[in-house]
Amino acid sequence: MSARRPPSPSALVVATASAIHGRGVFARAAIADGTRILEYTGERITKAESERRDQARIARARRGGDGCVYIFTLNARTDLDGRTRRNIARLINHSCAPNCRAEIDRGRIWIFARRDLAAGEELTFDYGFSFKNWETHPCRCGTARCPGFIVGAPHRWRLRRIPRSRRLAIAAAARGQISP
Numbered sequence: 001m002s003a004r005r006p007p008s009p010s011a012l013v014v015a016t017a018s019a020i021h022g023r024g025v026f027a028r029a030a031i032a033d034g035t036r037i038l039e040y041t042g043e044r045i046t047k048a049e050s051e052r053r054d055q056a057r058i059a060r061a062r063r064g065g066d067g068c069v070y071i072f073t074l075n076a077r078t079d080l081d082g083r084t085r086r087n088i089a090r091l092i093n094h095s096c097a098p099n100c101r102a103e104i105d106r107g108r109i110w111i112f113a114r115r116d117l118a119a120g121e122e123l124t125f126d127y128g129f130s131f132k133n134w135e136t137h138p139c140r141c142g143t144a145r146c147p148g149f150i151v152g153a154p155h156r157w158r159l160r161r162i163p164r165s166r167r168l169a170i171a172a173a174a175r176g177q178i179s180p
């Protein structure tokens, strides 16, 4: 009954087909800048288990299966695997010019609006991937400053040093194999 409890995810957002990738999450109505929109839920796992699952994901993607990354870094010891149907936030796509941000608060991950969102707008955040394995995460966000791959903003300059023609060729090859 607490007034400070955020509304259930379905009150603010809906999951449906996305122009960026697969299904995405969209604002049902206008959402104000700074709103805590929904929680990114999942299973708490050790770094060792996280690494094992990531290797399994890469192997799966190489066989043409689901290569999506749902694992989130919580802290130095624990990650959160959001690969569960109940976690609607797992469907939020990455953008290189995102309108939301993920924030960790006392061991829980929340998606906040980082500007005003219009009704029907797709929610996006920066997945913040490291530069490692950048070739396996092509980006389709379509924003002006997109370097063609999903890499966290602090590392994007390293991607831009790679010639655009080479990045495009690698992205085309990766799309046939591994999807972000």
Ligand SMILES: [Zn+2]
Pocket: 095, 096, 097, 139, 140, 141, 142, 143, 146, 147, 148, 149
């Ligand atoms: Zn992008």
